[in-house]
Amino acid sequence: MDIVTVLVTVLSTVVTVAVAVSTVAYWLGSRLTGVEKDIEGLRRDVNAGFNRLANVINSVGEYIVVYLGSRGVLKPEDVYILRTVIKGLASTATNPFTEAERRRLLELVDKDDLTLEEAEELHRLARKFYEEYIDKTPDAFKVLLYAAAMLGITYRKYALGKQPNQPPT
Numbered sequence: 001m002d003i004v005t006v007l008v009t010v011l012s013t014v015v016t017v018a019v020a021v022s023t024v025a026y027w028l029g030s031r032l033t034g035v036e037k038d039i040e041g042l043r044r045d046v047n048a049g050f051n052r053l054a055n056v057i058n059s060v061g062e063y064i065v066v067y068l069g070s071r072g073v074l075k076p077e078d079v080y081i082l083r084t085v086i087k088g089l090a091s092t093a094t095n096p097f098t099e100a101e102r103r104r105l106l107e108l109v110d111k112d113d114l115t116l117e118e119a120e121e122l123h124r125l126a127r128k129f130y131e132e133y134i135d136k137t138p139d140a141f142k143v144l145l146y147a148a149a150m151l152g153i154t155y156r157k158y159a160l161g162k163q164p165n166q167p168p169t
Helices: 003-070 082-091 099-110 116-133 140-162
Strands: none
Touching: 003 140, 082 099, 082 116, 082 140, 099 116, 116 140
């Protein structure tokens, strides 16, 4: 055999092995990418499930606070301590709050005696604040709890006002 034949044989063997290795590497890479995508999808599903569970738990807590306020268990003086926290948090709020919403939230927090419409507006603004800031500070929940308590207290005030002969429960 001459040198050219040996070189061609060696070179073709090297090319064949390189193509085979490249094919296997490509196949393994595409399989791993598929597994990574599956794992990422599973992670998103688990996170979404935890987020839904957290929202349910928070909603139950919020409802309990509204209920306790409406039953007279919570009084305005019981929740006024949260005002200081809310004022500090709301003073730095930007998105999604507009300046007008931030001012209105603080104005409603400062009021001792809310109308039913004001209590519902406070609750709506507090929910908006909570949804935006709960990932940034756990104190965002205090804004929602305060609003829920004031909503319950206001419900009680108006329910008792409509039925003056009924004793408080």
